[in-house]
Amino acid sequence: xxxxxxxxxxxxxxxxxxxxxxxxxxxxxxxxxxxxxxxxxxxxxxxxxxxxxxxxxxxxxxxxxxxxxxxxxxxxxxxxxxxxxxxxxxxxxxxxxxxxxxxxxxxxxxxxxxxxxxxxxxxxxxxxxxxxxxxxxxxxxxxxxxxxxxxxxxxxxxxxxxxxxxxxxxxxxxxxxxxxxxxxxxxxxxxxxxxxxxxxxxxxxxxxxxxxxxxxxxxxxxxxxxxxxxxxxxxxxxxxxxxxxxxxxxxxxxxxx
Amino acid sequence: xxxxxxxxxxxxxxxxxxxxxxxxxxxxxxxxxxxxxxxxxxxxxxxxxxxxxxxxxxxxxxxxxxxxxxxxxxxxxxxxxxxxxxxxxxxxxxxxxxxxxxxxxxxxxxxxxxxxxxxxxxxxxxxxxxxxxxxxxxxxxxxxxxxxxxxxxxxxxxxxxxxxxxxxxxxxxxxxxxxxxxxxxxxxxxxxxxxxxxxxxxxxxxxxxxxxxxxxxxxxxxxxxxxxxxxxxxxxxxxxxxxxxxx
Amino acid sequence: xxxxxxxxxxxxxxxxxxxxxxxxxxxxxxxxxxxxxxxxxxxxxxxxxxxxxxxxxxxxxxxxxxxxxxxxxxxxxxxxxxxxxxxxxxxxxxxxxxxxxxxxxxxxxxxxxxxxxxxxxxxxxxxxxxxxxxxxxxxxxxxxxxxxxxxxxxxxxxxxxxxxxxxxxxxxxxxxxxxxxxxxxxxxxxxxxxxxxxxxxxxxxxxxxxxxxxxxxxxxxxxxxxx
Numbered sequence: 001x002x003x004x005x006x007x008x009x010x011x012x013x014x015x016x017x018x019x020x021x022x023x024x025x026x027x028x029x030x031x032x033x034x035x036x037x038x039x040x041x042x043x044x045x046x047x048x049x050x051x052x053x054x055x056x057x058x059x060x061x062x063x064x065x066x067x068x069x070x071x072x073x074x075x076x077x078x079x080x081x082x083x084x085x086x087x088x089x090x091x092x093x094x095x096x097x098x099x100x101x102x103x104x105x106x107x108x109x110x111x112x113x114x115x116x117x118x119x120x121x122x123x124x125x126x127x128x129x130x131x132x133x134x135x136x137x138x139x140x141x142x143x144x145x146x147x148x149x150x151x152x153x154x155x156x157x158x159x160x161x162x163x164x165x166x167x168x169x170x171x172x173x174x175x176x177x178x179x180x181x182x183x184x185x186x187x188x189x190x191x192x193x194x195x196x197x198x199x200x201x202x203x204x205x206x207x208x209x210x211x212x213x214x215x216x217x218x219x220x221x222x223x224x225x226x227x228x229x230x231x232x233x234x235x236x237x238x239x240x241x242x243x244x245x246x247x248x249x250x251x252x253x254x255x256x257x
Numbered sequence: 258x259x260x261x262x263x264x265x266x267x268x269x270x271x272x273x274x275x276x277x278x279x280x281x282x283x284x285x286x287x288x289x290x291x292x293x294x295x296x297x298x299x300x301x302x303x304x305x306x307x308x309x310x311x312x313x314x315x316x317x318x319x320x321x322x323x324x325x326x327x328x329x330x331x332x333x334x335x336x337x338x339x340x341x342x343x344x345x346x347x348x349x350x351x352x353x354x355x356x357x358x359x360x361x362x363x364x365x366x367x368x369x370x371x372x373x374x375x376x377x378x379x380x381x382x383x384x385x386x387x388x389x390x391x392x393x394x395x396x397x398x399x400x401x402x403x404x405x406x407x408x409x410x411x412x413x414x415x416x417x418x419x420x421x422x423x424x425x426x427x428x429x430x431x432x433x434x435x436x437x438x439x440x441x442x443x444x445x446x447x448x449x450x451x452x453x454x455x456x457x458x459x460x461x462x463x464x465x466x467x468x469x470x471x472x473x474x475x476x477x478x479x480x481x482x483x484x485x486x487x488x489x490x491x492x493x494x495x496x497x498x499x500x501x502x503x504x
Numbered sequence: 505x506x507x508x509x510x511x512x513x514x515x516x517x518x519x520x521x522x523x524x525x526x527x528x529x530x531x532x533x534x535x536x537x538x539x540x541x542x543x544x545x546x547x548x549x550x551x552x553x554x555x556x557x558x559x560x561x562x563x564x565x566x567x568x569x570x571x572x573x574x575x576x577x578x579x580x581x582x583x584x585x586x587x588x589x590x591x592x593x594x595x596x597x598x599x600x601x602x603x604x605x606x607x608x609x610x611x612x613x614x615x616x617x618x619x620x621x622x623x624x625x626x627x628x629x630x631x632x633x634x635x636x637x638x639x640x641x642x643x644x645x646x647x648x649x650x651x652x653x654x655x656x657x658x659x660x661x662x663x664x665x666x667x668x669x670x671x672x673x674x675x676x677x678x679x680x681x682x683x684x685x686x687x688x689x690x691x692x693x694x695x696x697x698x699x700x701x702x703x704x705x706x707x708x709x710x711x712x713x714x715x716x717x718x719x720x721x722x723x724x725x726x727x728x729x730x731x
Binding site: 037 | 331398480484
């Protein structure tokens with residue numbers, strides 16, 4: 001396995017990898033991406049460039065391929081056809097080089113239910129080669145300090161989602177893939193997570209740099225408010241790709257028709 | 258289309274090899290003079306059963322090799338190749354078990370003998386490979402199915418020789434002349450017939466492997482063309498795959 | 505690089521032990537099953553005192569069946585709780601994960617035997633010579649390694665499938681028949697009334713069996729961990 005040069009130290013040097021990729025190289029570049037599940041086409045011919053530092057809102061009805069697209073970008077699913085470059089690495093060939101730079105917050109929390117929140121985070125931190133101090137910082141940022149000793153299965157839906165978000169942010173990722181991060185959360189939890197997962201967050205190594213985010217969701221208003229670019233998927237095809245200012249309610253309605 | 262061009266020459270070669278093999282076995286190879294009818298059956302089976310056994314082992318190992326290639330190069334065709342090799346290996350395995358039992362009945366008067374390492378190993382391998390399809394088709398995602406099946410194929414493919422070695426060591430050599438070593442006391446004609454049996458069964462296996470591979474690949478590609486021409490929705494999805502569907 | 509991998513291995517192995525300590529599942533199940541089986545044999549064999557090959561068979565088959573229970577759980581959390589997805593998003597090595605699973609299962613089986621073998625000797629084979637015990641232990645250590653490695657592979661394959669619980673015994677039993685056969689040959693003389701000695705070749709064959717499957721696990725680990 002080859003390890004990217006930026007991961008040379010046991011703890012990633014803050015900001016080391018950022019200066020290396022200046023403007024022109026987009027964070028995500030898809031060219032005619034096709035993803036099949038067996039015989040079924042889940043993504044058809046998706047072409048897309050996401051510049052580094054932008055937030056892309058991913059809209060579309062259930063089954064449109066949003067989660068699949070996120071999993072492909074995370075390197076968890078292979079593209080069946082077409083080009084797929086993430087952070088300058090060709091997928092699926094170089095997916096190992098991404099290790100830790102892409103984070104994915106999925107529907108399911110991806111935490112061990114029997115273990116405590118802290119144990120889960122510490123374990124993940126060790127695999128991500130992140131300093132243990134980061135775990136404490138994130139527990140504080142998510143307001144989970146008092147519940148860090150609880151097993152994950154004892155947590156409510158909202159608290160579990162906070163713990164999952166903390167795990168997502170451990171390695172201070174360059175690309176954030178969020179699958180309905182704020183679904184079914186109460187207003188307090190929503191506010192906390194929104195701060196944590198924001199493009200520039202106070203827990204990041206370089207608080208001024210905006211990270212690239214791709215956020216899937218069902219709430220067009222919220223998506224339009226925070227996104228720089230909106231991608232609408234329908235039946236696995238790109239149905240809509242424009243900045244929020246250029247999108248009309250009719251187009252949104254058409255997408256969910 | 259993979260391997261289509263080879264089908265005709267392979268079929269001709271198979272027919273020739275099989276005709277020569279059967280002719281040599283029936284006409285030339287000596288029937289041992291020691292006993293009556295049973296000895297005749299046994300002698301003839303000497304030119305069938307060991308060859309089936311050897312080709313079965315080869316099939317399982319080839320399945321493992323293609324499984325390995327699939328894991329390292331990630332080409333769906335390799336998974337299909339491994340699938341077909343293992344599938345045919347299962348058929349040959351059953352035939353080897355049955356002919357082995359008949360051989361045992363003719364030679365020692367019993368259908369089954371725990372002292373015979375080849376038969377015992379074949380039973381173990383039959384049990385193991387019998388789980389290949391149930392395992393495979395219990396995995397819904399086609400890519401994971403292919404990859405997991407390849408892990409199985411590699412593990413089981415390496416297990417095959419291990420199983421034979423261990424069976425040989427732990428059975429207690431009741432019989433001085435094991436099934437797969439008939440050349441010793443036979444003459445040159447018998448040796449020729451024995452080699453011919455392996456060649457003929459081997460070519461038969463290769464031809465069947467190509468045939469099934471081409472048939473499956475054709476079906477998969479036909480469906481793809483149909484989807485391209487008539488549109489994605491016009492072609493119903495296969496509800497339950499009976500063979501690998503990614504290609 | 506190998507330094508990285510061994511630290512991953514340590515992390516992952518500690519995780520397995522920690523999970524088992526927090527919510528003991530595998531060990532108590534295997535242990536209770538083994539003791540239950542020995543008691544069952546005691547009655548099934550009618551005041552059974554077993555010796556020689558019969559004793560070896562009872563001990564090994566019980567171990568194998570107990571191991572099946574552990575194999576079924578080994579990869580369950582990775583599939584059900586998304587542990588494998590989370591792992592694939594880290595730069596950690598797949599080989600480390602597979603080896604950690606195998607080592608974890610190995611230690612569980614060894615821990616099982618620390619209790620189950622004395623129970624076996626007490627319940628079914630009180631005649632066994634104390635002098636034979638170190639060799640008995642050594643054979644079991646090697647056998648457990650084989651079971652653990654094969655079990656890890658089988659568990660990983662079965663975990664992906666819908667019918668996980670049904671597939672584990674179907675696949676594991678044939679793969680482990682040779683291990684049980686060799687170990688039985690090795691153990692039988694030790695469990696006789698007058699303990700004999702083990703033929704040297706059984707050590708070699710058992711070690712070879714283990715080595716082959718360790719190599720297989722190493723080689724296919726990428727295929728197990730990838731999507």
